Amino acid sequence: MNPQSARIAFALMFLTAGCASAPTAVTKCPTDPAVQKAGSETSIEVSYFLGHSRRRFLLSAHDSQILGESYVDRALLKKVTVDPAHFQSYLAKISDYVDQKRNLASAPTTQAERECRAPFKIALQQPGHELRTVEGCRQDEPSSFNRLVDEGEFLIYSSK
Amino acid sequence: MHLFRYLYLRRSVFFTIGGSTLLAWIVLTAWTIFHNHQLSQPSRNFAAISDATAKARFPAGVASPAPIEDPCRHLYRTVCSNTGVTRDPTGLVRPDIDGEKMAIKIYEDITRQHPDWSSDQINEEVVKQIYTPAHIDRIESAHHWVRNAMEKIIDSQPDSVFNAAEKATLKARLDRTEIQVPIPVSAYEDESYLFTKxxxxxxxTLDGRTRLRIGGAYFFTARSWFNQVFTLGHELAHSIDPCEIRSAHLSIPAYDRLAACLMDQGLVDVRRGRSECGEKDQLSETFADWFAVQVTAEALRGFSLEFQGQALLNATTNAVRDLCEQNDPDYVEDTEFHPSPRVRINRIFGRNPEIREILGCATDSSPPTASPLTLRAPAGAPPSPVPSQLKPYCTFNYQPQRSGI
Incomplete structure (x- = not known):
């Protein structure tokens, strides 16, 4: 498989894997704001593989509330309301990262990326913008992506 | 009310039995308590790694319901039928998500108690509460035991499998792979979200170092020695798996023979789009399972000298029960790099001759034994597969069968 088709396959995998591994299960997905509410509200979806498990957390604006959810595979670990100010600060970091990564998207794919065993994906939806997604490999950029995961999960676990 | 009844019964006993009978009853009770206490103690071999759970009273057959399947025929069903907590004399295994929720609860409690703390301060405290000296000692001793067992397996191979240089190379790779815990916390600075995983x-790593990292929730999910042995055995085996060996520009002929066997037997799915050590390739994961099974068999064999029946079955179950499919009808297991859970449990683990022997199942070289496990097969069930029905278990000495002339 060439790098481009690998990336497409990877993206497709996450489109379903983010909420389920089988397309038939998509309708039963608990939430998927990045897909379901494209263009209407702000949402961040971060998915990544860790060891043998698929991780995902969502931060989405609903009216004046920010909802945070964390999943392992398909199981909900935590659902909370997040402080809007902290969310805005996190949103700015995610947005910067996504823009930066999309600008580099045309860079040649390395061997390590082709054999990525710890892929991740970020989907960012903001009003007035198209859905922006970036993918990568955790081992290739440990500090930048991992820091975002740290902060995102901290936001959820430190909220009530 | 219950207390009253209990006291009343005890009083009745004292008033209605004679003196000598009373003495016999006291002796018998004392012996029973002592005997149960003896039963509850882990084997000497396991004393160093036992925890409070292991010290709890564990008469065989009490902690979990009796198996409804013959493990020789349906090991997957036996292992995966219990979706709650499974206890063996060395500890328990609980569903993955429960362990993570426990770790997150610690995180939440700390943030609630210290709302003014920074994330670094909170992480510091989370690590202090999760990666306790007892937890670290336990995982490090399991790692040490597993590494030694793997080295023994390598050393025990004949020269026709590994020559002296190959043995030295493999053992050096095992030795170089450190187990890294977040002490100090900065050791996981790049992945501090692991504390609750x-x-x-x-x-x-990019600079070529190899390591095992431990998610904090694992300490709550798997306290069983056997789960630790299988899990660490699997992960440590990755340091010598065929893809890591290939990545290091090494070539070991015995690996090619084993890989051929794993593919011939369908333990590695040879499918469209598979690229060896790349996309859709299960070779390294199957190899890691295959090696971990041998290490686990060694651990179970020692254990089986002192524990039998339900305790032994629970220990066997705990070794691999986190490989079971998720309890979710919509869930589809990721099989890009891993064989399916049924292949991993039934065929890689369950068909290992040593595991079969420990469970009292028929093997290539022995008939089934009258083990308490096999005796629990439902009445009327067909007999377990006879040896001739089982394909030979893969080894480094595999010789592919050639068709034609």
Missing amino acids: NDIFYER
């Missing part, structure tokens, strides 16, 4: 995994 259940995963243990092998990593090769």
Whole structure:
């Protein structure tokens, strides 16, 4: 498989894997704001593989509330309301990262990326913008992506 | 009311039995308590790794319901039928998500108690509460035991499998793979979200170092020695798996023979789009399972000298029960790199001759034994597969069968 088709396959995998591994299960997905509410509200979806498990957390604006959810595979670990100010600060970091990564998207794919065993994906939806997604490999950029995961999960676990 | 009844019964006993009978009853009770206490103690071999759970009273057959399947025929169903907590004399295994929720609860409690703390301060406290000296000692001793067992397996191979240089290379790779815990906390600075995760995994860093990292929730999910042995065995085996060996520009002929066997038997799915050590390739994961099974068999064999019946079955179950499919009808297991859970449990683990022997199942060289496990097969069930029905278990000495002339 060439790098481009690998990336497409990877993206497709996450489109379903983010909420389920089988397309038939998509309708039963608990939430998927990045897909379901494209263009209407702000949402961040971060998915990544860790060891043998698929991780995902969502931060989405609903009216004046920010909802945070964390999943392992398909199981909900935590659902909370997040402080809007902290969310805005996190949103700015995610947005910067996504823009930066999309600008580099045309860079040649390395061997390590082709054999990525710890892929991740970020989907960012903001009003007035198209859905922006970036993918990568955790081992290739440990500090930048991992820091975002740290902060995102901290936001959820430190909220009530 | 219950207390009253209990006291009343005890009084009745004292008033209605004679003196000598009373003495016999006291002696018998004392002996029973002592005997149960003896039963509850882990084997000497396991004393160093036992925890409070292991010290709890554990008469065989009490902690979990009796198996409804013959493990020789349906090991997957036996292992995966219990979706709650499974206890063996060395500890328990609980569903992955429960362990993570426990770790997250610690995180939440700390943030609630210290709302003014920074994330670094909170992480510091989370690590202090999760990666306790007892937890670290336990995982490090399991790692030490597993590494030694793997080295023994390598050393025991004949020269026709590994020559002296190959043995030295493999053992050196095992030795170089450190188990890294977040002490100090900065050791996981790049992955501090692992504190609340259940995963243990092998990593090769960009500068070529190899290590195992331990998610904090794992300490709550798996206290069983056997789960630790299988999990660490699997991850440590990645340091010598065929893809890591290939990545290091090494070539070991015995690996090619084993890989051929794993593919011939369908334990590695040879499918469209598969690229060896790349996309859709299960070779390294199957190899890691295959090696971990041998290490686990060694651990179970020692254990089976002192524990039998339900305790032994629970220990066997705990070794691999986190490989079961998720309890979710919509869930589809990721099989890009891993064989399916049924293949992993039934065929890689369950068909290992040593595991079969320990469970009292028929093997290539022995008939089924009258083990308490096999006796629990439902009445009327067909007999377990006879040896001739089982394909030979893969080894480094595999010789592919040639068709034609």
